[in-house]
Amino acid sequence: MYLSHVEPQADGLDSLNEVEFISLAPGTELAYTLGQRHCAGVITDEGHYSCRNTSAPHCREHNSTWVCAKCTGTCLKDEMDCYEPHVIYLAVFAPDIHKVGVTKQWRLTQRLVEQGADYGIHLQTVSNGRIAREREAEIATTASITDRIRAVTKHTSLYQDVDESAVATQLADVKAESAIELDIGSQAGINAYIESLPEVDLSVSELMTEAVVDNRDEIKENPDPPAIYRLGYDLKLSDRPVSETIATGTVRGIKGRLIILDYAGSTYTVDMRDLVGHTINSGTTTRNLQASLDAWK
Structure with a gap:
């Protein structure tokens, strides 16, 4: 997973930002709170160019089709x-x-x-x-x-x-x-x-x-x-995880673009595409989440 360290620009122009790679190997601890979502901009060999457009995950200028x-x-x-x-x-x-x-x-x-x-x-x-x-x-x-x-x-x-x-x-x-x-x-x-x-x-x-x-x-x-x-994938799942959009928990594994996270006694599935464009802050989510059946065992 890529995190961009965006520095606010006084002139409001798009900026070139440093990109950090976050491993999603099993056992990795994620502790991020999701903020507002906007255009994710574009990542190049030089770094990440941010975009202030409110269209998510990409605005018309940064939306491309292969x-x-x-x-x-x-x-x-x-x-x-x-x-x-x-x-x-x-x-x-x-x-x-x-x-x-x-x-x-x-x-x-x-x-x-x-x-x-x-x-x-x-x-x-x-x-x-x-x-x-x-x-x-x-x-x-x-x-x-x-x-x-x-x-x-x-x-x-x-x-x-x-x-x-x-x-x-x-x-x-x-x-x-x-x-x-x-x-x-x-x-x-x-x-x-x-x-x-x-x-x-x-x-x-x-x-x-x-x-x-x-x-x-x-x-x-x-x-x-x-x-x-x-x-x-060695996910060891006995039931269907709960679908959520969070970046908090212990990574159990990934399957394609799905992250399987354990958090607060429940197992969640997160579509990584749904995370694209969110601003994030350090710290676990405080949002009320639907619990899985595992939380009641």
Whole structure:
């Protein structure tokens, strides 16, 4: 999580501010009170440029859309620049929610972590982003798989287990209805295909506590192979946490952009996007919060 130390400017102009990185590794203690919300400005390599506009989380000037996210195979840029291997993958969220996605081959596991997926299945590698987007759009349409999932849907899956039989059924639809060339035919073939893929277990908590090293070149030389990637979050949840917008408590873990916090005997889920643009002060929140069932045990 990034905190900007904004210094008030007498002339009212936007200022360049220092940015502090706050770890969200399990066990981290957060003790901040949220204030007013306004435009978050923009973060660059130089630092954070603040903005006084009251539109939150971003005003019109600082609100941008990554055009590649809208691509379905027809490039929306002035010049196509995605000439490197891309993968089409199936992201699985408990219990039976599936999403088709595209990313650069070397970013596959990182992308799954960013989305908070429970599983990720590498379906196919293609030579560039345009082909990948075409295949993604075809799968989403013909096999009826979404290409985006809302945070509220991910929240409901936090304490559930993946239905693995649903994954096999979904792969059968992908094979039957799309251009993905999987060497599988019958349902038995689907199961055999899944069993043939190596399994890679990733501990998200360990990834967060390790020192951040820029090893992009090494990853590009040895990209993620076709596999089933199982992401472990170790959240130890037995019930659905309470949704809140706070920055107080002990971090139990994160899942995608959701922070799971323990505070005052209750467990809360915070969408990090809802924190963007808030001014903050040191000290735990004094706001009355809805308690979870755990608070009464």
